[in-house]
Amino acid sequence: MSEIKESRDFPLFTSSRPSRAAKKKQAEAEEASSDQSDAMLTEICSLGASLGNIDGRLSAIDSRLDNISTSVVAIQESLSNLTGRVASNESRLTEAEARISAAEDGMLTQERRITSRDKELSLLRAKIDDLENRGRWKNLRIVGLPEKAEGSDPIVQYLTRMLPKWLDLTPETRFEIERAHRSLGPVPGANHVPRSVLVRFLRYVDKELILQAAQKKRYISHEGIQLRFFQDVSAEVLKKRREFDEVRKKLSACDMFRGFAYPAKLRCLHGTQMHFFFLSSRSHGVFENIGR
Known part of the structure; x- marks a missing residue:
């Protein structure tokens, strides 16, 4: 038993060369290490390629950013110009509004003045028309008397003689005609309406006497032609x-x-x-x- 124990503690045959199993394990370890190194190298290569792509994309981004920066600068310049133009237009618009406001105020004043002048003009026209009609109060207009009915007699004498006959006035009725004439205008033809006769009496009462007599008789004729008497207006x-x-x-x-x-x-x-x-x-x- 003691011998066997010695043989275990002190082997009889010892060798410094590794065993096959150790070699195999070492070879497997070296192979695994080589594979791992290859994988790491491949991954490093892949990362390098990715970094190259990233560098290219970054360069492209930098180029685009440069373009964007240039565009932004141009836009800022355009905005600056637009701001200046808007400010100028605002100033001009403010000035135009001020002018328009002043013009409107002036127009309002002028409209008031024109309205006032229109009223004055209407009043003056009414006064002139009233004065004109007052100047015609002694006038009488005879419509329908044929042209040349008076013949060779002056028309004042003719009317002085014919009015009492036309209006059935009494011999005691007295009136005086200041003047008489046909209305102004060319002499109409034979088949046209004769011009009216404008008669001015010496006194207003004479005109009223003849006009009232004509209104009373209603139908007045001369050789079958109706005559009409009107106040001259x-x-x-x-x-x-x-x-x-x-x-x-x-x-x-x-x-x-x-x-x-x-x-x-x-x-x-x-x-x-x-x-x-x-x-x-x-x-x-x-x-x-x-x-x-």
């Missing part, structure tokens, strides 16, 4: 009276028209009551009611 009053032409014809057909009161008031006799109308539109409605 201005063109403005005549224009206002002509607005009643349509209703005047209707009233005349019904024997209801009684002439005009100065300046342009239509007189209408209905039954025993006299009606006066200032507006032609109103007279139409009243005539329709009267006609019923």
